[in-house]
Each structure stands twice: as C-alpha cells, then as structure tokens.
Amino acid sequence: MARFVRWYGSGPLHLLVLIASFALTGYALVRLFAVQPWQVAIWLVGAAILHDLILLPLYSLADLSALSVLRHRSDASDRPTVPWINHLRVPAFLSGLLLLVWFPLILRLAVPYPGDTGLSDSIYLGRWLAITGVLFAASAVAFAVRLRRVHRPGGDESRPSAGPGTAP
Amino acid sequence: MAGGGRPSGPAPTGGSRRRSPEGASAPKRLKRVAGAVATAAAAGRARTRATARAIGQLPPPPGPFRPGFWRSPIRGPWLTSVFGLVLLVGIPLLFLTGLLSYAAYNPDLSPLNDETPDKGILGFYLFSWPTHPYWLYRLLQGVHVTLGVVLVPVLLAKLWSVIPKLFEWLPVRSVAHSLERLSLLMLVGGVIFEFVTGILNIQLYYVFPGSFYRLHFYGAWVFIAAFVVHVCLRLGRMTRALRSRSLSTELRTDLAHTAPEPPDPDGLVAAAPAPPTMTRRGALGMVGAGSLLLLVVTAGQSIGGWLRGTALLAPHNRDPGSGPNAFQINKTAAKVGITPALVGPSWRLEVHGRGAPRILTREQLLAMPQHAAALPIACVEGWSTEDQHWSGLRLADLAALAGMPDAASVLVQSIQPPGPFTRVVLRGNQIRDPRALLALRVNGAALSLDHGYPARIIVPANPGVNNTKWVHRLTFRA
Structure with a gap:
C-alpha cells in the first residue's frame, strides 16, 4: 500500500x-469524435485554451492597465479622493458579460435568425449599447454621490481608506 | 520499498533452475549476482529520486509559473468554494434537465426521433415521455437554458479564482497528479464546450462542427465524468474552506479590512498580494449582479406575457406581428420551402392504419367533431409561448378513424421538403391524451402559414420541433 x-x-x-x-x-x-473528429477535438481543447490563455489574460490585462492608469492619476492630485476603479470595473464587467453571451445576435452573426423566426436582428446592437450606457451612467451617478459625501466638510464617508486608488 | 526493484526477484530464481548442474557453488554465485543486481537497482532508484528532486528544485520559469505572479488579494480557497458551491447546485440541475430534454424526444421509439442513434448505454435512463403536466417541457427547457445563461458569470469567476493552478510548478508531480490534470482538461474544456455550444445554438449561430444534438449530448457526458471526479476529490476541501470564514462576516467586511486568506497548500492565495481594490463582498456582488442582469435580459422569453418584452437581448423577446397567430415561430414557412401552392385547395390529409387510407380535405376535417386544448409551444432553445388555444381533431379520434384506436405509435409526416424534423413518431400515450390534437385553428382563427396551415400537431409536454407543422400524412401503427 x-x-x-x-x-x-x-x-x-x-x-x-x-x-x-x-x-x-x-x-x-x-x-x-465519430463525425469531424479533428474539428470537435479542436473545439473541446480550444474551449479551455481560448478561456485560460486568451480571454482571462486579456481581461486581467485590461484590469491591470486601468488600475495602473488610475493609480498614476490619483498620485498627481492632492485632494482627498475616492477609489473609483470599481465604478469602471463593474459596468465594464456587466456590459462585457452581455456581449460575451449574446454577441451572435448583437453583432448580427446569426445568419438564419431573421428567416427562421420572422424577427429582425437589427435591435440587439442598439439595445446592448443602451444597456451599456445606462450601466456606466448609473455607476457615474453612484460615484458622484460618493464624491459629494467625501468633499462635503464633515462628510460621512470615512476617510479615504486602503486601496491603491486612494494612496495620497 | 522493501524487496524493491523488479530485477532482484525472479531473475535469480530462473537462473538457479538452469544452473543447478554446476553444483554447490551455484547458491553462492546466485547470492553474489542477486546482491549486485540489488545494489544496481538501489543505485538506480537513488539516481531517479535524485533526478526527481533536482527537477523539483528547478526554479519555475518566469511569468505565471512563479508564485509571486498572481497577486489578487482576495483569491483563495474560500472564494473559490463559494463559486464552487453555486456550481455544485447549478451544474447537476443543468445536467438533469438536459438528460430529460433528450428523453422528451422519445428517441428510443424510432430512429426518426433520435439525433444520437449511436448513444449506446448513455440512453440507459430513457422512458416514455409523459403528457402530464402539459407545461413539463416548457418548464424543464426554460430552466435548462435560462440557468445555463445565468451561470456564465459564476463559471467565469470560478475559473478566474483557480487560474494559478493551471500554471502550478511542477506541471506533473506524480502519476496521480498527471491523471488528475488530464481529468481537469476534460472538466474545463468540457464545461466551456457545453456552455459555448448551448449559447451559440439558442442564437441560431451554427458555427460548431456538426449537429448540435450530438455535440451537446456527448459533450455533456464527457464533462460530467470529469465533474463527478472533481466533486469527489474536492468536496472535502470545499466544505473545509467554506467553514474557514463566515459569509455574513465577509459581507460586512470593507476594503480596509480585506486581507488575504491564510496560505493554502493549493497555492491559490497570493504569495505577494497586491493591496486590495475590491472586497470579497464586492466580488461576489459583481458576479451576482452579472447573473441577475443575464436573468433579467433572458428569462422573459420563457415566461412570456408582459415579461417577454423585458428579455432585452434574448432571441425570442418579441411577438412576430399581431393578431391570433402572433406568437413565436421556430421556423417560418418560407424558410423551410413551404409555398401557398403546396397547402392550397389540392392539399389532402392521408390517414393510414388498418384498411384503405382515408384521404381528407381541410373542409372535411373541419366538419368532423372539433376539440380544444390550451397548450404552449416550447422549444429546445429555451423560449416558449404562453398557452395558445388550439382546436382541431383529437389524435385519438384519428386513430379510431384509421381503425387503430389502440395504436402504439403514429408516424407524422410534413409536406415540407425533406430535412431534419420533417417526420416524427409519437407514442401511444401521446395519441390518447385528449389534449393531443391535429390542430386546424388557433386562438379562434385558422392557423397561419407560419404556424402550420392547413394542419399541425400539438401534444402536451412535447418538444416544439415534434409538434410537426404542415402535416400531410399520419400512419398509425400497432
């Protein structure tokens, strides 16, 4: 044993x-693998590679870039600031998620769709952009509210706390 | 390793038998040889171990293989386990509803119904698909597709949380480790393959190689085999990790107090964590918000009513046109090559069974006793309609007309040009359900061409594609 x-x-x-x-x-x-074995194998293994070695590194890189740019900008200012990376991160994540799931309709790639269903696929891009706009606008409003609280004398938002975005 | 290397055992025994005539010196020589072989083997083993140790002590190559590369301060076993727990509930539900969806086609009834005829023992669980409750398929498929879409962010988060494991060093430490990593390839490749084929299929984006049914069904088995192993091997670790922190405490922890989890043997926790920019509460909230948003822009296509309009990005989020026939269409008449000429005055319904076939015009069918049923159309793609009010002839009455009131099955053939789902076989229980109709009218009007004029099948709890449109022949069989 x-x-x-x-x-x-x-x-x-x-x-x-x-x-x-x-x-x-x-x-x-x-x-x-009984039919088109190579293509199916490529899809199966490619699925893991596409996510682990392309999608994940790309969004991580985007996130790191945004972080480093924001950190840089906040260093230059001597006013008390509020960490705002998440006000960018969250709407970008949500909007990107919708695109990731519904891109064939949004980008009008689903050729049989209008003929099959009797519905037009022209609405999806506009709707996705509208949702994206609303998400970023809502995030901006939330950020503005927080900024106001911090910059008001005796504001109730506690002193800018940890996090690289707030390093004085 | 007592007794150690293979060479020291059987070789001398065989030798002793051959050399026995050489007399008394043989055992001594034998002992010497055995000793030499054992020494050589021990030296070999030591060398192997030394090599292994040397490889093990090699510094990892630069980049993601280095422990300091992954810096998220919130990555760790607890966070991974929270996502894992959600998937542990969600994935079996997806798998089960998927298996049931396959059974709903009655694939064991006829090769015509079976998109994966080489399934073998993977169809072990098949059973006669019931007609009660009439919304069964609508519910199952709505849950399958909507849940699949809603779990996308959880899956992405789970994969993000364990990404350092992909680059663990050494890549292979033992036989067990290599087998486990092979299984993980099937797990990750399989789950993404299943999500991708499903999500592309519901948008009619047919870029995957081959039949969706084949890929999604066999892919599910490849994935679930690895999933079960993964659960077996990690369930204990997951429960321990979940107990290591309290969810309610995490949900009250702000950024200033967000600290990395204690170092774990799996190396998920960053060796050199960056300062936190998001709390665990924030990460869970963001993933949850993603699921909620996807639910909102998707679920309406399966729920119907005023909620259909809220499914902003789902494929079946609007009604086509207006009027009694303005409900969801799977495939329009134009798409499958049905022309008004094919279904004009020359159209006849053939009813085959015992004796000579009955050939009936639409007027003759309308003159027969009509029955009504309120039933939805529910598609494998997850969308469905509310109950529509159909009227027409009971399949049971048509079976009696064909002289086969106890028919075990009926072959339904459409007038549409040959292609998938132009023929289907329905089972006896489906024929005899009083709500199973050859519908001629819907919502008080004649069927529209897109909904199967002159006549279509509608059977409770039947997958949409098996409710054949533009029917022209029914063959009842014992």
Whole structure:
C-alpha cells in the first residue's frame, strides 16, 4: 500500500475513481469524435485554451492597465479622493458579460435568425449599447454621490481608506 | 520499498533452475549476482529520486509559473468554494434537465426521433415521455437554458479564482497528479464546450462542427465524468474552506479590512498580494449582479406575457406581428420551402392504419367533431409561448378513424421538403391524451402559414420541433 502510494502519488481510491471516470469519458468521446473528429477535438481543447490563455489574460490585462492608469492619476492630485476603479470595473464587467453571451445576435452573426423566426436582428446592437450606457451612467451617478459625501466638510464617508486608488 | 526493484526477484530464481548442474557453488554465485543486481537497482532508484528532486528544485520559469505572479488579494480557497458551491447546485440541475430534454424526444421509439442513434448505454435512463403536466417541457427547457445563461458569470469567476493552478510548478508531480490534470482538461474544456455550444445554438449561430444534438449530448457526458471526479476529490476541501470564514462576516467586511486568506497548500492565495481594490463582498456582488442582469435580459422569453418584452437581448423577446397567430415561430414557412401552392385547395390529409387510407380535405376535417386544448409551444432553445388555444381533431379520434384506436405509435409526416424534423413518431400515450390534437385553428382563427396551415400537431409536454407543422400524412401503427 505504502509502496503504491509512493509510486502513484495518491491512494488507490483516487486511481479507481479516475479510471472509472476515464472509461465513461472514453465511451462518450468515441461518439463525440465519430463525425469531424479533428474539428470537435479542436473545439473541446480550444474551449479551455481560448478561456485560460486568451480571454482571462486579456481581461486581467485590461484590469491591470486601468488600475495602473488610475493609480498614476490619483498620485498627481492632492485632494482627498475616492477609489473609483470599481465604478469602471463593474459596468465594464456587466456590459462585457452581455456581449460575451449574446454577441451572435448583437453583432448580427446569426445568419438564419431573421428567416427562421420572422424577427429582425437589427435591435440587439442598439439595445446592448443602451444597456451599456445606462450601466456606466448609473455607476457615474453612484460615484458622484460618493464624491459629494467625501468633499462635503464633515462628510460621512470615512476617510479615504486602503486601496491603491486612494494612496495620497 | 522493501524487496524493491523488479530485477532482484525472479531473475535469480530462473537462473538457479538452469544452473543447478554446476553444483554447490551455484547458491553462492546466485547470492553474489542477486546482491549486485540489488545494489544496481538501489543505485538506480537513488539516481531517479535524485533526478526527481533536482527537477523539483528547478526554479519555475518566469511569468505565471512563479508564485509571486498572481497577486489578487482576495483569491483563495474560500472564494473559490463559494463559486464552487453555486456550481455544485447549478451544474447537476443543468445536467438533469438536459438528460430529460433528450428523453422528451422519445428517441428510443424510432430512429426518426433520435439525433444520437449511436448513444449506446448513455440512453440507459430513457422512458416514455409523459403528457402530464402539459407545461413539463416548457418548464424543464426554460430552466435548462435560462440557468445555463445565468451561470456564465459564476463559471467565469470560478475559473478566474483557480487560474494559478493551471500554471502550478511542477506541471506533473506524480502519476496521480498527471491523471488528475488530464481529468481537469476534460472538466474545463468540457464545461466551456457545453456552455459555448448551448449559447451559440439558442442564437441560431451554427458555427460548431456538426449537429448540435450530438455535440451537446456527448459533450455533456464527457464533462460530467470529469465533474463527478472533481466533486469527489474536492468536496472535502470545499466544505473545509467554506467553514474557514463566515459569509455574513465577509459581507460586512470593507476594503480596509480585506486581507488575504491564510496560505493554502493549493497555492491559490497570493504569495505577494497586491493591496486590495475590491472586497470579497464586492466580488461576489459583481458576479451576482452579472447573473441577475443575464436573468433579467433572458428569462422573459420563457415566461412570456408582459415579461417577454423585458428579455432585452434574448432571441425570442418579441411577438412576430399581431393578431391570433402572433406568437413565436421556430421556423417560418418560407424558410423551410413551404409555398401557398403546396397547402392550397389540392392539399389532402392521408390517414393510414388498418384498411384503405382515408384521404381528407381541410373542409372535411373541419366538419368532423372539433376539440380544444390550451397548450404552449416550447422549444429546445429555451423560449416558449404562453398557452395558445388550439382546436382541431383529437389524435385519438384519428386513430379510431384509421381503425387503430389502440395504436402504439403514429408516424407524422410534413409536406415540407425533406430535412431534419420533417417526420416524427409519437407514442401511444401521446395519441390518447385528449389534449393531443391535429390542430386546424388557433386562438379562434385558422392557423397561419407560419404556424402550420392547413394542419399541425400539438401534444402536451412535447418538444416544439415534434409538434410537426404542415402535416400531410399520419400512419398509425400497432
């Protein structure tokens, strides 16, 4: 037993569960790959690569860039400030999420859509832009309210707290 | 490792038998050989261990493999486990509603109904799809699609929270570790594959390679195999992590008091955390807001009524036109090649069964006893209509007319040019439900061409595509 654990790297139950799982995976994969195997394999593995090595690094980079720009800007000012990265982050995230899910309709890529459903796909881009506008506007209003509280003498928002956006 | 390397065991035994004529010196020589082999093996093992240690001590390559690279101060087992818990509830619900959706097509009744005829044992659970409650398919498919869309931000957050694990160093530490990572590839590839094919399909963006049914059904099994393993291996860690912090405390913690979780063996917690810019409450709130927003802009297409208009970005968020026939269309007549000429005065319904086929005009059908049923159209794509008021002939009456009141099934054929879903086989329980109709009228008016004029099938709890439109032949079978 100890020998097995040392050779394998975990207990026998771990191995049994994984083998059982791979048997099912194999059974389903044979069927999944029965037609156009290479394209399907590319989609399956590509899905993980697309997310882990492209989408995630891109949005992380966008977030880091925004952070560094904002930090820089707030250093230059000597007025008390309010961290506002999240007033950018949240609406950008929500708007991006809607685009990520509904991009075929928003960008009018779903060619069969109007013919199949009898509905026009021309409304989606405008609606997405409108929602995006509302999200950023609401965020701006929320930020303005917070700014007002801080800049009012004896304002009730506690002193600018931790976070890089507020470093004096 | 007592007894150790393979070579020291059987080899001398075999040798002793061959060399037995050489007399008494043999055992001594044998011992020497065995000793030499054992020493060599031990040295080999030591070398292997030393190499492994040396590799293990190699500094990770620069970039994401270095522990200091990932700096989010809120990443950690607790946050991962919160997202994991949501998915632990949501994913089985998605899987179950998906399996039921497949059963709703009655794929074991006829190859015509089966989009994945090579399913083998993966169809082990199939059963006769019921007609009660009549909104069953509408509910199941609405939940399946809406929940899938709503879980997108949770899935993204979960994947974000564990991204350092993708770059863990060493990439492979043991056999167990390598198998587990292979399983994780199936888990992550599988889940994104399922979400992507589903989300593209509901928008009719058919860029995936091959039939949606094949990809989404077999893909689901590939994914769930890895999902079950993942849950088995991580459930304990998840519950411990969830107990390590209190949710209500986290929800009251502000930015100034947001500190990293204690270092964890999985390396999720940043070794060199950046100052916090968002609380855990904020992160959970942002993900929750994303789910809520997606729910708002999607769910209305499945709920209907005035809420349909709130599904701002969903594909079936408006009624086409106005009047009694102004409800959702899956495929228009023009799209599938139905022309007014095909369904004009020359149209006839053929009813086959026992004896000579009955050939009926629409006028003759309208002259027969009419029955009414209030039933929705519900699509595999998740959208559905409210109950529509259909009227026409009961399938049970047509079965009796064909001389087969106890028919076990009926083959329904559309007049539309050959293609998928132009023919379907319905089961006996569907024929005999008094609400199962060959509808001629809807909401007090004749069917429109887009809704299947001159006659269409409408069966309670039946997937939309199996409510065949522009019917021209019914063949009842024992």
